[in-house]
Amino acid sequence: ATDTTATDTETGATATPMGFGRMHRKEDARFIRGRGNYVDDVRLPGMLHGAILRSPHAHARILSVDASAAEAHPGVKAVITGETLAGMDLAWMPTLSGDVQAVLATDKVRFQGQEVAFVVAEDPYTARDALELIEVDYEPLEPVIDARRALDEGAPVIRDDVEGRTGNHIFDWEAGDREQTDAIFERAEVTVAQDMLYPRVHPAPLETCGAVADFDRVTGKLTVWCPTQAPHAHRTLYALVAGLPEHKIRVISPDVGGGFGGKVGIYPGYVCAIVGSIATGRPVKWMEDRSENLMSTAFARDYHMRGEIAATRDGKVLAIRVKVLADHGAFNGTAQPTKFPAGFFGVFTGSYDIRAAHCEVTGVHTNKAPGGVAYACSFRITEAVYLVERMMDVLACELDADPAELRMKNLIRPERFPYTSPTGWEYDSGDYPRALRLALDMVEYDKLRAEQAERRRDGGPLLGIGISFFTEAVGAGPRKHMDILGLGMADGAELRVHPTGKAVLRVSCQSQGQGHETTFAQIVAAELGVSPDDVEVVHGDTDQTPFGLGTYGSRSTPVSGAATAIVARKVRERARLVAAAMLEASPDDLEWSVSEAGGRWSVQGSAEHGRTIQEIAMAAHSNLELPEGVEGHLDAVTVYNPPNLTYPFGAYVCVVDVDPGTGQVKVRRFVAVDDCGVRINPMIVEGQIHGGLADGIGMALMQLMAFDEDGNHLGASFMDYLLPTSMECPSWELGETVTPSPHHPVGAKGVGESATVGSPAAVVNAVLDALRPYGVRHADMPLTPANVWSALQGTPIRT
Template identity: 85%
Template structure:
């Protein structure tokens, strides 16, 4: 009864400006921190002289790498078995790296004092281009690691190499394409920051910060800093966008904590926009070569991929431990192939660490982009319509659950139905006819298709962990005597609408209005343990936990209702939100009636201690696999290279939709992200490692003016692995849309013989591609 469209409960405070973000936290006696950052991408630190800053009348502490080294905190572990400098001691390894931290009475003084710190650097050659990182003469970035003589980070592979190679050897048709998924940034409207408050009397540390994984942060602070975990409270208040960039622990958080311990006062540190773009988690940066082996009549047989992965100066990707390339090996996508194989080589460069952010589903984004571009390259080679080629190769409904050649078990799907719906909505045949007319007139119109399969909702815990913490989520549900409920969950919303959606799940299971359910989240002292919100895992994992814990409450309610009705629990049935004696619906007891009875002097039978509250931990049996078919129509100005997205049709199947309005909102946002990545976003670096996109003047976010009116469609294929049949959807559109836009632009440029162009497809890039002289989009344009 509680599924369906309803306005978001959290919006009442957001639209009135009454949210509480980290920067809204103000504590008595609070000090302000600021970080001095490296102007160089690679340099040896000769000396740091902070005496003038320390002498500033309003400065309370200056913390340097040497200060931290004395505390054993100059380095911290990353989420990928590497270490990262909190404040640099030996070298700086990317532009914007943290060098010193000033704590002052106000933000202005803290910033002023940064200019009083004198750091002497000895600049070193920088490794900017990942393609040269493994050269013999490349400077060694990580000479802090013992025995390290190159910039090699890891080699990793998945799939069956021998079988794949054998198919390629005898294949009738082979296509290959190099492509770059450039380094981009999630650029949330709220930057990162923290307020740390260490109470010397109680020994309790409270940290407010916009973390997507508050419980993981608490445990990591305990493990790294040696603070007792029960004396650490992490509060993740309202968050202004996360997109994966707020999963890890940043040096600034540690600095704020140390600053509070050193000064004995609360310390707030909020990074500015440039700091956010320069130093926090980037996304992508995958240099890929894809190959497809197929028959002459267009049956795809095998896919082979080689990836050079730019991980920056420290391996700080936030992803399940055993998958150094995330879920990239889902790259065989939505197609029925005999074999597939990928090799991924990770390298260090003089760029910021990070790697999985910007709603990428642990690199499913890169995988989908690769395979969807490759299918279009094959279509061009064969002269086949790309829709027809996809329909010929999509997995068929009867193949589910489907075991992919790289080890995945897709839960459910009807792919041809989704693609056919999208083609119908777009009026595909008419569009192709229009395109032919326009081409005859010298106009450039393109139609691009992307079909994606996502893998979201990590765990199960046996396969998925971060630093040994298994990916399972707790939930606690309390039902008050009047039948109002409070759900406590571990994950934290960054805009996903958990306070509404999860209330709807509980309401649906218990037969009460969603407005009668309060969702508590984001405070480790108030909620059960769990791994957080990223990789579209909230509804697949915490949402499932909410359903399961509700069912536990319902089972308890059954026992109480049986006592009320003087019947056996076995004789009761649940219908219309009440427990009633079978065949006697009038006897039905609502949850509110049962809750009051559970707290009354009613004599309770065995199995109920006195209320209805319940606790659970949900360990998902499998990921969920949402999918979708996207079609993009663009017009390209042949004289200027400007691309206009004219239409975008998006058919999404995320299983059962709890609140369609929220689902559509997430899809709208992701589609806009896709337009941004495809057409305008990139973090490029010049040869010295200078960041060329460190402001919103240089790093462009798409606006409504670049977005068409989205045309959404849906099919519903419930997930058999999920208690209510739902699948994650938060990242679907970000994952699926860039390929559709790029495919459309490349299709528009087909009259020039163009088969591929790297993102972002800025006017200059398109013009150069048309002229057969493309430039590297990830380097300085010369």
């Protein structure tokens, strides 16, 4: 059941469908009227305010911290230092990668912007003022900034807090078959190799991080409001680290202004706010400013990669080999399931049917902020896709082949699904050639190549056409293989239908703007034959929702969305039993149907002899006599453990004009064909894709977390860390194919991050395609005018 349709980007969403389809987002009614409720909107009686003193050095020993003047400052209620926390055994906290991270530094500071002290005061301005009164005596140490120097003999040891540590090495990880891969490389007709950097970037959500902590000394209950993407996991970690009973902790993640992976982890500020509240007995709010957000939280990528491809002369790719040096910063805070220290980088064979593959990843510490977050991707898949898609273009260049034809020749054929990759990933479904063909048709590829040839002959701005074909692996994940700090990645869901047929769905995932209140209501609506307007979705509050691991890596629809469909089906089955009692028929004789009038159970063959779900809901709460063993009411709970990841994919084509005089790149067109299986709300899916494509332009052309050689952060404001705006983005041209996931209850695959994963390679390939006549084979992101111009002069900038 697949079909191919090219759609335009109009929303066309007006009427409320009974199930899947375009409808406006329910949550937008409050967002566009300024009625959202974000952490910084939380104001509690007697609330105090916190501010963090941060290190000016990238690497320095702390000789002393004198907070007495700050403590004496009017309005200051408490000053918390590393020493204070050490007394509570809270100076260090676990990271998502099983490392530890300083909450407030005690011995050394290890990156510029690291947390050193926390002031709690009557208002935020007093708290900030008092930071200047804290005297810290630092002894500066030589920093390690370039990951490629981290393992040098004699390099300063950053993590001397870890007993026995003599260097900056964190881990080695490999995947695939080295021997088989090497053997193919030795015999191959053609081999190509390319070094490339996926630079350190930051998700830069509109809302920065922050927390309001409220510890009630009487009840012993701690309530924490913070924009976390994983409220239940946070609660369990607080319980484990602070020794507070879990039922005495409530984590509320209210409206969130963008997460993109950056709000998965626990940041020192959250712990400081909690300690501040415990110490003062009053609620404490801490909100980061923009520079703090860019300096100390949530960097992503920072992969130095060397890719190699072995192929036949006519362009059949036989093997791929990769070496990665991964810069994890001062504390290994990378987010990924435990068994995957390099995330899902193992899918680096991409969308191609390749016989052999091998990769090695080495993680190192540097004097930079911890992170390695899965910024709008499923744990390092963006890096993997970028690598293989750049390598395909490098091979095309070497063979003087057309990059579209080369890809078509190597794509996994539809009949090969389910397809097991050489590194052991089982891709669930796909028709790749169809998606690529659609993208090429939409962009009128041949015409563009003809225009390019003409331009190359006649001069003028350079025209570049870049292709990227990506496969994502989303919906982490099967409990057998995947956990985060020991917590399995299954999600719960609860559905309660009230007597009048209105329903409340409670889920563990947490929207950061993706429209879950709409799409999850649509899933229930489709299963029960009710209007999505009659389904309220509750999320983001551990006291109100079942346990689950949250929202990141596009896992909400694949996992919590599946839980939602299953729990609704359970309710529907309960409704069948109640309907049978109402109709005095056997449940086996009933059939389910959904018409414009809604969902109903009726006696087979006589549709008029039936009961609507609303009638059944009322009866289930009435004194109707129910058969033995059938409970009253209409509700159900479930826990969904996904059998596999889902594998969305897409074919992207980017068209750029490059001014050879200035190096300025203008994205003229961007065609994106996405396949995320069945689309619950195509309008929301398109919105997710639009955002991801803009993200891709940002990373490819503008965004870079740069440092000088002393470790000074050079991108701590939006004046330096450039985000894309509508000025840099073309009008997106979207297309779709639909290949349902065979194991997801409604055939949906995740899509939230597809476009961020797939688009950077398309933009970079387009720019480098434009530069091809100049003999430029590769240049690293971001392809700023300076970088493009330097590449044109034959000296691309190495970051």
